[in-house]
Amino acid sequence: MPEQIIHTHELPNGLTVVIEPMSDVQSAAFCFLIPGGSAFDPAEHGGTAAALTDWITRGAGDLDSRDLSNALDNLGVQRNESTGLNHLAFTAATLGENVPAALSLYADIIRRPQLSDEEFEGAIAGIEQSLRAIEDEPQRKLMIELRRRCYDAPWGLPTEGSLEELARITAKSVRAHYDRCLRPNGAILGIAGCVDIQEMLALVSEAFGDWGTKPDSSMVTGPRGERIGHIHHDSTQTHIGIAYDAIEYAHPDYYKAWAAVGILSGGMSARLFTEVRERRGLCYSVSASLNSLKHEGRVLCYAGTTVERAQETFDVTLRELQRLGDGIESHELERCKARAKSSLIMQQESTTSRATSIARDWHFLKRVQTLDDIRRDIDELTVSGVLDYVHQHPARDFTVLTIGPNPLKVEEA
Amino acid sequence: MKFHQTKLANGLSVIGELNPAVHSVALGFFVRTGSRDETAAVSGVSHFLEHMVFKGSDKYSADDVNRIFDEVGAKYNAATAEEGTLFYGAILPEYLPQAFELFANILRPALRQEDFDMEKNVILEEIGMYDDQPSFTAYENLMQSHFAGHPLGQSVLGTKESITALTCEQMRGYHRDRYLAGNVTLAVAGNTDWAQILSLAEQHCSSWPTGTCGRVTHEAKPAGGLKVITRPKSQQEHIMQMTPAPSAQNRLRFAAEILTVIVGDHSGSRLFWDLVDPGLAEAADLDFNEYDGSGSYMTYLSSEPEAIADNLARIQAIYAEVNLHGIREEELTLAQNKVASRVVLRSERPTGRLSSLGGNWIYREEYRSVGDDLATLRGITCRDVRELLDIYPLGATTTVAVGPLESL
Numbered sequence: 001m002p003e004q005i006i007h008t009h010e011l012p013n014g015l016t017v018v019i020e021p022m023s024d025v026q027s028a029a030f031c032f033l034i035p036g037g038s039a040f041d042p043a044e045h046g047g048t049a050a051a052l053t054d055w056i057t058r059g060a061g062d063l064d065s066r067d068l069s070n071a072l073d074n075l076g077v078q079r080n081e082s083t084g085l086n087h088l089a090f091t092a093a094t095l096g097e098n099v100p101a102a103l104s105l106y107a108d109i110i111r112r113p114q115l116s117d118e119e120f121e122g123a124i125a126g127i128e129q130s131l132r133a134i135e136d137e138p139q140r141k142l143m144i145e146l147r148r149r150c151y152d153a154p155w156g157l158p159t160e161g162s163l164e165e166l167a168r169i170t171a172k173s174v175r176a177h178y179d180r181c182l183r184p185n186g187a188i189l190g191i192a193g194c195v196d197i198q199e200m201l202a203l204v205s206e207a208f209g210d211w212g213t214k215p216d217s218s219m220v221t222g223p224r225g226e227r228i229g230h231i232h233h234d235s236t237q238t239h240i241g242i243a244y245d246a247i248e249y250a251h252p253d254y255y256k257a258w259a260a261v262g263i264l265s266g267g268m269s270a271r272l273f274t275e276v277r278e279r280r281g282l283c284y285s286v287s288a289s290l291n292s293l294k295h296e297g298r299v300l301c302y303a304g305t306t307v308e309r310a311q312e313t314f315d316v317t318l319r320e321l322q323r324l325g326d327g328i329e330s331h332e333l334e335r336c337k338a339r340a341k342s343s344l345i346m347q348q349e350s351t352t353s354r355a356t357s358i359a360r361d362w363h364f365l366k367r368v369q370t371l372d373d374i375r376r377d378i379d380e381l382t383v384s385g386v387l388d389y390v391h392q393h394p395a396r397d398f399t400v401l402t403i404g405p406n407p408l409k410v411e412e413a
Numbered sequence: 414m415k416f417h418q419t420k421l422a423n424g425l426s427v428i429g430e431l432n433p434a435v436h437s438v439a440l441g442f443f444v445r446t447g448s449r450d451e452t453a454a455v456s457g458v459s460h461f462l463e464h465m466v467f468k469g470s471d472k473y474s475a476d477d478v479n480r481i482f483d484e485v486g487a488k489y490n491a492a493t494a495e496e497g498t499l500f501y502g503a504i505l506p507e508y509l510p511q512a513f514e515l516f517a518n519i520l521r522p523a524l525r526q527e528d529f530d531m532e533k534n535v536i537l538e539e540i541g542m543y544d545d546q547p548s549f550t551a552y553e554n555l556m557q558s559h560f561a562g563h564p565l566g567q568s569v570l571g572t573k574e575s576i577t578a579l580t581c582e583q584m585r586g587y588h589r590d591r592y593l594a595g596n597v598t599l600a601v602a603g604n605t606d607w608a609q610i611l612s613l614a615e616q617h618c619s620s621w622p623t624g625t626c627g628r629v630t631h632e633a634k635p636a637g638g639l640k641v642i643t644r645p646k647s648q649q650e651h652i653m654q655m656t657p658a659p660s661a662q663n664r665l666r667f668a669a670e671i672l673t674v675i676v677g678d679h680s681g682s683r684l685f686w687d688l689v690d691p692g693l694a695e696a697a698d699l700d701f702n703e704y705d706g707s708g709s710y711m712t713y714l715s716s717e718p719e720a721i722a723d724n725l726a727r728i729q730a731i732y733a734e735v736n737l738h739g740i741r742e743e744e745l746t747l748a749q750n751k752v753a754s755r756v757v758l759r760s761e762r763p764t765g766r767l768s769s770l771g772g773n774w775i776y777r778e779e780y781r782s783v784g785d786d787l788a789t790l791r792g793i794t795c796r797d798v799r800e801l802l803d804i805y806p807l808g809a810t811t812t813v814a815v816g817p818l819e820s821l
Contacts, residue, residue, distance in 0.1 A: 024434035024435070025761050026757055026761070027754075027757060027758050027761060058690075065690070066686065069680065069681045070681065070747060073681045073747050073748075073750060073751045074746075074747055074750045074751075075750070075754075076750050076751060076753060076754025076755075076757075077754070078754060078755065078758060093754075093758055094754050094758075095754060095757060098754075121691075121692065122690055122691045122692040123692070124692065125691065125692020125693070126689070126692040126695070128692070129649070129692065129694065129695035129715075129716065129717070130695055132648040132649050132695075132717065133648070133649050133695050133715065135647075135648045135649075136547050136647045136648050136649055137545070137546060137547075138545055139542075139545065139546075234646055235544075235545045236541040236542075236544040236545050237538070237541045237542055237544075237545055239545075266483070267479070267482070267483035268467075268479040268482065268483065269476070269479035269480040269482070269483040270483075273479070274476070274479070277535060278475060278476075278479070278531075279531075280531075280534075281531040281532065281533070281534030281535050281538075282534070282538070283535070283538050284535055284538040284539040284541075284542050285538075285542060304538075304541075304542055304545075305538055305541075306537070306538060306541050309534075309538075331480075331484075334484070335480070335483040335484055338483065338484055338485060338486040339483060339486045340486075341486055341505075342437075342485075342486025342487070342488070342504070342505055343486070343488075345436045345437065345505055346436060346437050346488070346503065346762075348436055349435055349436055349437065349761055349762045349763070350761070350762060351758075351761070352758075
């Protein structure tokens with residue numbers, strides 16, 4: 001692998017810039033994480049941060065909503081805005097030469113949004129539409145509701161809020177969220193691709209250097225939902241969600257946890273796919289993934305299957321999760337390592353995935369791992385190390401949620 | 414980037430666009446067979462066969478296939494559509510020989526009865542899974558209605574009944590007839606050398622049976638119509654509409670692509686500003702689908718059922734305005750800038766180049782570099798779009814609705 005250069009710089013106001021110049025690409029991407037995510041939504045006002053994420057791009061600086069959108073399109077910016085638990089996330093990718101102009105537009109969006117009354121209604125109506133759409137898609141609904149049941153509030157709450165909460169949100173309350181939460185201290189800007197470090201640093205200082213800090217925002221905590229549950233839906237399939245405790249990204253054993261989940265669900269030779277789909281033909285879709293917050297993590301599993309096979313699918317899936325501690329073959333771990341190595345190298349072909357990775361690393365670790373660092377950690381994994389992890393963090397005390405025509409028997413959970 | 418092409422003695426087309434600056438290599442076997450090439454008796458066989466390929470050959474078991482792909486860290490998959498079945502993977506260059514050998518070997522699958530019986534369950538589950546996705550239900554029904562009586566109206570997945578009735582022997586026959594060397598294009602993009610590709614192709618594909626397959630490609634003349642599928646408990650109404658557009662062989666397809674960006678891209682388009690931005694609809698998009706000999710514009714609208722009539726009227730008004738007055742220069746420039754950036758970003762990954770490389774070859778036996786695509790894009794004029802609209806105006810020949818409404 002060519003040597004990676006990753007430059008990190010913290011502005012006096014606490015905004016951290018992480019830059020990774022990449023050779024052989026014409027594009028560059030950035031990922032901007034700004035404090036003020038949904039975990040900081042006021043009590044019973046879930047969806048406040050989500051409303052801000054939509055509203056904030058509807059006009060900024062001197063440009064109204066349409067002029068701003070046209071300016072970004074003219075720069076060829078492929079963009080995405082999303083609401084995370086901790087941050088509002090803005091990602092953008094375009095040709096490297098257009099990044100300075102794009103960054104300056106994002107400085108307007110983040111620091112000088114118009115947040116005009118006439119644009120507010122459209123933002124809220126859009127969120128209402130997407131909340132209603134989720135009701136028609138049981139698989140999406142399942143994963144949202146599973147999180148609510150396996151994490152305490154606010155960490156398990158849906159970032160989009162609910163229809164009831166949306167009705168309480170006003171332009172005033174969303175502006176208050178902007179004033180209270182969005183700030184440079186704790187903000188992270190990851191930039192990767194065809195860019196020059198010094199040029200980027202100068203631009204970022206000029207655009208964000210005089211952005212004043214704000215105190216930490218408070219959040220409302222609360223209990224999680226029921227551990228075992230069923231939601232009735234006249235769907236063709238029964239959608240099964242299972243969650244159990246794991247560890248967070250910053251934990252020293254993280255790669256062991258990653259390998260444990262990889263052995264269950266990392267590729268088509270992994271256990272869940274093999275046992276549930278290939279050997280028994282129980283479903284089309286079955287998977288498990290590691291989900292990490294800053295201080296805790298879970299394994300989240302999904303399987304979707306027709307009603308008659310749902311109980312067997314659930315039983316077989318649960319058994320596979322539980323028997324991981326009985327033993328792991330060395331070739332299973334080797335395959336996880338091979339897949340990881342290949343993914344790491346291919347990441348270097350995407351400026352967007354590098355920009356996102358370096359910003360995420362800084363959020364979770366307060367440092368950025370080079371691809372070589374990660375490869376070393378992966379290479380050092382051993383079967384006994386992964387098994388020790390599984391014994392320390394066994395799959396048990398499951399949170400189980402099903403959506404479909406009939407509930408399942410979940411006694412052994 | 415350097416382009417190479419050849420044809421093996423048995424008729425297999427081999428093309429490669431090599432780029433030493435990237436880290437990986439992508440390969441794809443584009444088999445020119447899909448649901449439009451099926452008879453009613455074997456509806457869904459192309460897609461089912463795509464699954465069965467991964468169940469292995471005489472040399473490899475299903476477990477071997479899954480294991481070896483994971484051992485070499487391949488990112489791989491397959492996809493079946495109306496006109497093609499694609500098997501593809503991205504891999505680090507040092508593992509290309511192994512991944513190539515495996516793909517080439519399993520494309521002559523064993524089609525074992527016990528594997529067939531087991532995988533049939535998975536296919537039925539896949540049909541069930543899509544049934545729970547209203548936009549997919551709308552698409553499936555739209556294709557059947559719009560292309561009724563034309564091969565493009567044949568379902569990719571098949572039905573519960575057709576899959577249940579399908580036999581392994583029928584699938585073997587279909588494979589024997591359709592997976593002929595002359596009906597397959599092998600495309601490779603990324604970091605490798607041409608001599609290696611040639612030698613791998615000769616070694617592993619030269620024994621494939623020769624032959625090509627015909628396909629009737631007359632342009633569809635849809636009669637149009639309306640189909641309403643009522644799901645009383647749904648929240649949102651999903652509408653899909655189609656109307657004829659240029660085919661994959663028609664030079665007007667470039668104008669059609671840019672027109673749909675201007676009128677119906679997911680953001681910054683006329684539909685976006687009129688319906689999505691004010692929150693009247695969750696989604697309102699216009700796409701262009703090109704096929705062998707036919708094409709279609711496809712509109713997708715999702716909104717609250719009460720707002721559907723008004724939203725459809727808005728879309729009709731936009732289309733009528735575009736049909737009458739065409740597009741404006743500044744809209745065209747904006748769309749060109751937007752698409753140019755997409756073309757460049759996509760080209761930075763071998764998998765991004767692979768689909769363009771293979772698609773151009775199987776439809777037109779043509780190589781188009783990133784530079785060619787950018788030059789064509791920049792060369793489109795408002796007059797080209799006017800010419801397109803005069804022949805293929807926007808509209809709603811066929812409509813399908815899925816949701817609470819009982820009528821439209």
